[in-house]
Amino acid sequence: MNAEQPLLKVSNLSRFYGGRIGCLDVSFDLWPGEVLAIVGESGSGKTTLLNCVSSRLQAQAGRVEYRMRDGRLRALSDMGEAERRFLMRTDWGFVHQNPADGLRMTVSAGANVGERLMAVGARNYGQIRDTAVDWLERVEINTDRVDDPPRAFSGGMRQRLQIARNLVTAPRLVFMDEPTGGLDVSVQARLLDLLRGLVSDLGLAVILVTHDLAVARLLSHRMMVMKDGRVIEAGLTDRVLDDPREPYTQLLVSSILQV
Amino acid sequence: MSAIEGIARTNYAYLDEQTKRMIRRAILKAIAIPGYQVPFASREMPMPYGWGTGGVQVTAAIIGPQDRLKVIDQGADDTTNAVSIRAFFEKVAQVTVTTHTREATIIQTRHRIPEAPLGEGQVLVYQVPIPEPLRFLEPRETETRMMHALEEYGLMHVKLYEDIARNGHIATTYAYPVQVAGRYVMDPSPIPKFDNPKMDRSPALQLFGAGREKRIYAVPPFTEVKSLDFEDHPFTIQHFDKPCALCGSTHSYLDEVVLDDRGGRMFVCSDTDFCEERREAGHVGELGVPA
Ligand SMILES: Nc1ncnc2c1ncn2[C@@H]1O[C@H](COP(=O)(O)OP(=O)(O)OP(=O)(O)O)[C@@H](O)[C@H]1O
Ligand SMILES: [Mg+2]
Numbered sequence: 001m002n003a004e005q006p007l008l009k010v011s012n013l014s015r016f017y018g019g020r021i022g023c024l025d026v027s028f029d030l031w032p033g034e035v036l037a038i039v040g041e042s043g044s045g046k047t048t049l050l051n052c053v054s055s056r057l058q059a060q061a062g063r064v065e066y067r068m069r070d071g072r073l074r075a076l077s078d079m080g081e082a083e084r085r086f087l088m089r090t091d092w093g094f095v096h097q098n099p100a101d102g103l104r105m106t107v108s109a110g111a112n113v114g115e116r117l118m119a120v121g122a123r124n125y126g127q128i129r130d131t132a133v134d135w136l137e138r139v140e141i142n143t144d145r146v147d148d149p150p151r152a153f154s155g156g157m158r159q160r161l162q163i164a165r166n167l168v169t170a171p172r173l174v175f176m177d178e179p180t181g182g183l184d185v186s187v188q189a190r191l192l193d194l195l196r197g198l199v200s201d202l203g204l205a206v207i208l209v210t211h212d213l214a215v216a217r218l219l220s221h222r223m224m225v226m227k228d229g230r231v232i233e234a235g236l237t238d239r240v241l242d243d244p245r246e247p248y249t250q251l252l253v254s255s256i257l258q259v
Numbered sequence: 260m261s262a263i264e265g266i267a268r269t270n271y272a273y274l275d276e277q278t279k280r281m282i283r284r285a286i287l288k289a290i291a292i293p294g295y296q297v298p299f300a301s302r303e304m305p306m307p308y309g310w311g312t313g314g315v316q317v318t319a320a321i322i323g324p325q326d327r328l329k330v331i332d333q334g335a336d337d338t339t340n341a342v343s344i345r346a347f348f349e350k351v352a353q354v355t356v357t358t359h360t361r362e363a364t365i366i367q368t369r370h371r372i373p374e375a376p377l378g379e380g381q382v383l384v385y386q387v388p389i390p391e392p393l394r395f396l397e398p399r400e401t402e403t404r405m406m407h408a409l410e411e412y413g414l415m416h417v418k419l420y421e422d423i424a425r426n427g428h429i430a431t432t433y434a435y436p437v438q439v440a441g442r443y444v445m446d447p448s449p450i451p452k453f454d455n456p457k458m459d460r461s462p463a464l465q466l467f468g469a470g471r472e473k474r475i476y477a478v479p480p481f482t483e484v485k486s487l488d489f490e491d492h493p494f495t496i497q498h499f500d501k502p503c504a505l506c507g508s509t510h511s512y513l514d515e516v517v518l519d520d521r522g523g524r525m526f527v528c529s530d531t532d533f534c535e536e537r538r539e540a541g542h543v544g545e546l547g548v549p550a
Contacts, residue, residue, distance in 0.1 A: 082409045104396065104417070111420045118420065119413025125423050125489040147424045 005067060007032045007173060007205050008053070013062030015052050021229035022048035026062070028224060028234065032172065033203040037216035037237065040226035041252070046209040047177055049226070053207065054094060054175045055084060066173075089116055093166030093174035097181040099158035102165070103150045109136060109161055110146040116169045135164040140194060156187040160194065167198065177209045192218055213253065217241055225249050272319040272352040278302055282320035282475070286466060289477035294439030295407070296390050301473040305347075310340060311386035312470030314367050315347070318384050321466075322348065322365060327355045329363035334371040334512070334529035341369075358532050370433075372454040374511045374533040377463035379480065385448045387469035390476065392436045392446040412444050415487055429492055438485045439478055447484075453496045453512045458484040503528045505547040506537035 006029035015022035023045040030036055038046045051057035053064055055076050064076045069091065076084060088094070096102040103112055113132035114122070122128050133143045139160035141153075150158050159179060166174060179195065180188040196219060199206055210216055216223050216237060223240050225233040225248070233246045244250045272279070278300075285299035304312040322328065328348050332341040336358040344367060345356045357363050360375040367384040377383060393403040396414050406414065415436050422429045435452035439445050447458060448467060458465060458478060465478040478484060488494040502509045504525035511533060513526040525546055528534035538547060 081405075085409060085411065107396070107417060107421045108424050110424055111417050114420055115413055115417050118416040119411065123416070123488075123490050125420060126491050128420065129424070 005073075006030060007034075007067050009063075009065040009073065010053055011063045011065075013049065013052050013059050013064065015048050015057065015059045021045070023052065023226070024229040026231050028231070030173075030205055030207065032205055034222065035199060035204075035206040035208060035220045037220035037223040038207065038209045038226060039211060039213060039216050039223055039252070042211065044226040045229040046211070046226055048229070050175055050177055050207060050209050054092065055088070056094070069172075089119055090169045091171050091173065093171040095159075095162055095166055095174060095176040095179045097178040099150065099155070099162045102162045103158060105151050106149055108147045108149055109141065109153070112150065112161060112165045113168050115165065120169065131168065132164075135168055136161075138198070139164045140190075154187075155183055156191060159183065159191055163195070163198070167202065167204075170202070171204070173205045173207075175207050178211070179208070180210075180212070180215060188215075195219060213241060225252065269351075272322050272348070273304070274302065274316065274319045279320045282316055285475045286317065286320065286477065289466070289475050290464070290479050292443070293478055293482050294437075294443030294445040294476060296474040296476045298473055299475050301470050304470070306343070308471040309388065311344060311367070311369055311468075313468030313472075313475070314369070314384050314386035314470075315344060315468075316470060317466050317468035317475060318348065318365060318367050319352070321382065321384075322352050322354060324353050326352075326364045327357050327362055328352075329357050329360060329366045329532075330368075331366065331371060331373070331530075331532075332369045334373075334514070335531045337531065359536075360530075360532055370449050370451075371512070371529060372450055372457045374508075374528070374530045375536075377457075377461055379462040381463040383461075383463050383465045385450075385465065385467045387446070387448045387467045387474070388471070389434075390446055390467065390469040390472050390474040392434075392444050407443060410442065412438075415444055416489070419487060419489065419492075423489070423492055429488065429494075432497065435494075436487050438487060440482050441485075444487070445476060445478075445484075451497060451512055452486065452494075455484070455486045455494070456496065460484075499526060501526050502544060503534060503537075504544045506534045506542045507544040507547070508534070508537055508542070 008030040011027045013026045014024050026049055038049060040046055052059040065073050066076060067073050110129050110132040113135050114128040117128050133146050136143050136146055141157055141160055150161055180191050208219060220237045223237045224231045227248050233240060233249045241253055244253050282299055285297045289297045304315050306312060330341040330345045332338040348354055349356055360373040365382045365384060369386040391403055393406055393414055395418055397403050419429055422431055432452055433449045434446055435455055437445055437447055437455060460481050460483060462480050464480055467476045486494040499513045503511060503513055505527050508528055511528045511530060514529040515524055516527055517524050
């Protein structure tokens with residue numbers, strides 16, 4: 001992978017819901033191994049933008065291009081459905097705020113982790129299970145839980161399982177929408193620690209949606225601040241948080257610091 | 260059956276010609292795309308869903324007065340369901356009926372494939388309750404259609420994986436999923452997996468009808484039908500410890516029959532025609548009497 005070239009190029013992306021703006025004219029590049037946080041208040045368009053970039057939602061205008069493993073930059077809109085879905089379950093990952101949206105709650109943890117492997121043709125049960133056990137270990141889930149369904153897991157465990165399920169195919173880009181959202185503080189802290197370790201060990205590029213500036217501070221290199229569907233400020237995370245330029249960002253940062 | 264008296268005056272094989280043509284078009288399409296579920300406008304039949312209305316409609320669309328029809332339910336010709344479907348076609352299609360697999364041109368079946376090898380020119384019509392093999396893990400119809408279209412079948416192996424994780428082996432014994440002609444994954448209907456190998460490259464035409472779910476699918480003659488499995492948990496069929504108690508067969512699918520309330524039981528061929536034929540040929544099992 002050429003680190004001098006962006007992994008993802010987003011240009012002038014817009015999405016409307018009827019007359020209402022979801023996100024408007026958003027452009028950015030993402031580099032290999034980079035963690036980009038999207039922050040902003042509720043309703044500012046974070047999820048809409050994330051879903052449009054990850055092609056889970058159709059944008060009405062704009063372009064998303066991705067550098068494939070062969071080094072070529074390809075527009076997502078030029079790919080067929082089959083190729084796009086293949087990309088989404090091999091080279092990409094998507095971590096939902098609610099683990100039930102990203103897991104199969106009725107099948108075992110092992111099958112949840114193994115699904116992507118089976119989808120790309122793995123046909124050896126023993127090897128699939130071994131890989132699943134390996135991943136449970138990496139996300140700090142007791143490996144004797146491999147045959148238990150996530151229904152029997154706590155919220156934090158479910159979220160870690162969802163992460164393992166996504167990472168098993170060694171994706172280069174992972175989308176996360178409020179991954180620590182529904183968890184209480186101590187569980188959140190442990191998950192953030194784990195995520196930080198995995199992201200740097202694996203050199204993952206991440207687009208992370210959060211309304212929690214502390215999470216953005218901890219995990220991201222760069223951040224974009226959204227308001228009313230537009231990106232109003234972008235820059236290195238430390239710079240934006242320590243020296244916000246836009247009055248809205250200043251307000252956002254100061255309101256957090258006062259808490 | 261007085262209902263049948265009334266029906267007999269309507270149209271040959273009960274269904275009107277337009278409906279039969281619609282079903283035949285669906286069948287032809289199904290044959291052209293082996294294993295693909297073709298939607299069709301399923302009609303009300305004079306029997307409840309769950310009684311094989313899908314199979315009955317398929318049979319009605321292909322049957323002619325020259326046909327010889329056999330109907331089995333779990334391998335037996337003499338169960339209520341099989342008897343009434345047979346009587347229905349005798350009445351509405353004036354066909355000869357038979358219990359002999361080798362004599363039949365059309366065999367409508369629920370839950371079994373006959374033991375006697377089928378030949379060219381024979382048609383096996385399956386009654387199907389749930390045609391969608393992916394339904395177990397993916398309830399959304401739009402999504403399962405997409406998965407078939409894009410040949411995304413990882414989920415089928417998730418099901419088998421889960422089976423092994425829970426039971427130590429693939430515990431699915433009925434409706435065991437298959438891949439047809441290297442392309443579509445198909446539910447063979449609730450036949451025992453013992454019968455799966457019989458589908459592979461069978462000289463007979465195999466048609467599947469699901470009435471409630473309004474789907475028809477097919478396996479044309481001499482088509483590869485492969486049961487899904489893992490390298491380290493390969494597909495195997497059921498084996499029985501004992502031969503058939505009546506005919507002594509060691510290579511047929513056996514049903515357990517309870518003999519008394521003291522735990523006495525025996526295992527006998529589920530295919531009654533096959534068992535009788537063997538006994539007529541002089542084979543005798545442990546509890547059987549020479550024919
Ligand atoms: N399916 C939808 N139909 C109509 N309007 C929608 C839909 N989804 C989002 N919107 C609107 O688009 C705007 C952006 O919503 P979005 O969900 O992207 O915000 P968000 O920043 O993710 O908010 P939150 O922090 O609450 O998750 C809001 O005004 C929202 O009401
Ligand atoms: Mg959101």
